Amino acid sequence: MTLSGKRVVQVEIKSSGDVFHELWKSNPHQIPSLTPTTIQNCQTHDGEVGTVGSVLLWNYFLDGKDCVVKTVVKDINEAKKSVTLEVIEGDLMEQYKTFVLHIHVDKHGVNNLVTWTVEYEKLNPNVPDPDSLMDFYKKVAKDIETHHLKN
Secondary structure (H helix, E strand, O other), X not given: OOOEEEEEEEEEEOOXXXXXXXXXXXXXXXXXXHOOOOEEEEXXXXXXXXXXXXXXXXXXXXXXXXXXXXXXXEEEEOOOOEEEEEEEEEHHHHXXXXXXXEEEEEEEOOEEEEEEEEEEEEOOOOOOOOHHHHHHHHHHHHHHXXXXXXX
């Protein structure tokens, strides 16, 4: 059994792809107010928001429990509308040696496609694949879409 893996989930949203990208790139502290049942808090731990190398501390609710994760922004690509976050501390590190999240938006007129790609390495073969996290990311995208469509 392989310990390394990759999971991808795509979510079509009707809200602005530019707004979605900008939110993850420059305003992650606003995300908890848009999806409070999944993400409760986001704080800048180090660096300046919107720059590569900045460190963010997240509080979120997954699989019935409160969790914490610290991420570092590894890449921001304006042309591709993508942000890459690497987990460096927190609950996910209890199961994964590495965990990298890529958030990418493809703009197609009114409809936009958000792609969440997770690359990971499990600590051991008994660790489950992050399927519940992929459902979590779908819910986050839909919550953000719902909020922006209301306003």
